[in-house]
Amino acid sequence: MAESSYRGRLAPSPTGFLHLGHARTFWTAQVRAREAGGTLILRNDDLDRDRVRPEFVAGFIEDLRWFGCDWSEGPDLGGPCAPYSQSERLGHYREAFNRLRGSGAIYPCTCSRRDILNALTAPHAADDEPIYPGSCRARSAESAPAGRSVSWRFRVSDGEVVEFRDGHFGPQRYVAGSDFGDFVVWRHDDLPSYQLACVVDDAAMAITEVVRGEDLLVSTARQLLLYCALGLTPPAFFHCPLVRDDQGVRLAKRHAALSLRALRAAGNSPASLREGWLGTCPAT
Ligand code: ZN
Numbered sequence: 510m511a512e513s514s515y516r517g518r519l520a521p522s523p524t525g526f527l528h529l530g531h532a533r534t535f536w537t538a539q540v541r542a543r544e545a546g547g548t549l550i551l552r553n554d555d556l557d558r559d560r561v562r563p564e565f566v567a568g569f570i571e572d573l574r575w576f577g578c579d580w581s582e583g584p585d586l587g588g589p590c591a592p593y594s595q596s597e598r599l600g601h602y603r604e605a606f607n608r609l610r611g612s613g614a615i616y617p618c619t620c621s622r623r624d625i626l627n628a629l630t631a632p633h634a635a636d637d638e639p640i641y642p643g644s645c646r647a648r649s650a651e652s653a654p655a656g657r658s659v660s661w662r663f664r665v666s667d668g669e670v671v672e673f674r675d676g677h678f679g680p681q682r683y684v685a686g687s688d689f690g691d692f693v694v695w696r697h698d699d700l701p702s703y704q705l706a707c708v709v710d711d712a713a714m715a716i717t718e719v720v721r722g723e724d725l726l727v728s729t730a731r732q733l734l735l736y737c738a739l740g741l742t743p744p745a746f747f748h749c750p751l752v753r754d755d756q757g758v759r760l761a762k763r764h765a766a767l768s769l770r771a772l773r774a775a776g777n778s779p780a781s782l783r784e785g786w787l788g789t790c791p792a793t
Pocket of ligand 1: 617618619620643644645646
């Protein structure tokens with residue numbers, strides 16, 4: 510039984526094997542949950558059906574356990590907020606979508622753009638949504654063209670300042686319309702975007718602090734607007750510095766040698782990998 514109401518989460522996407530960057534963020538999440546005497550939840554962010562593979566779900570569970578992560582609710586354990594896989598939670602997202610549509614917070618967009626295709630996954634690094642030029646902005650929710658698949662965007666108020674205090678980086682300030690634009694909440698192929706699914710789940714799972722990578726700071730600003738529009742209380746946020754390779758490039762799937770399983774096969778222990786975080790990446 511947890512001693513406090515702190516609830517944190519690990520939210521891997523099963524689109525590849527976990528690397529050292531994930532491990533560092535997840536370890537931070539675990540340490541913070543432990544220090545608070547709270548509960549840690551594992552969530553399977555498997556909305557991206559074209560890229561998700563079952564072996565990556567089994568893979569992250571095995572790799573996280575090997576690394577020493579320990580959660581008490583998740584797709585493997587169940588728990589009071591089940592299901593813990595996003596692909597099984599579409600009804601929750603649709604309900605939130607309907608509320609946003611009912612309040613006029615979102616509008617139908619017929620533009621076919623790459624950013625809509627990319628909207629299923631968290632925008633790490635250079636793959637963040639470009640600022641939408643606003644071609645469909647004046648459309649009302651009722652004006653969705655019949656018989657045609659549309660995506661739906663959240664209409665930001667240009668110039669609105671979104672401020673929050675990050676647990677690691679301190680005060681943050683983003684301006685809607687210049688740091689980010691109208692963002693996708695629902696895709697033309699009838700799936701929620703990462704931004705919407707993440708907010709709906711973090712709220713439904715009563716997460717009190719979200720620990721994630723620094724590259725998601727702008728997404729946090731977008732998500733705060735969604736919390737507000739949905740009448741939900743936002744959690745606290747703690748963004749972790751990114752792990753970079755020797756050239757200063759953020760770790761990604763292409764750094765296969767820094768996947769946890771490759772590091773494990775090369776004889777590294779979890780404790781030795783954690784020591785390496787004081788400097789740059791450990792030698793492999
Ligand atoms: Zn459009």
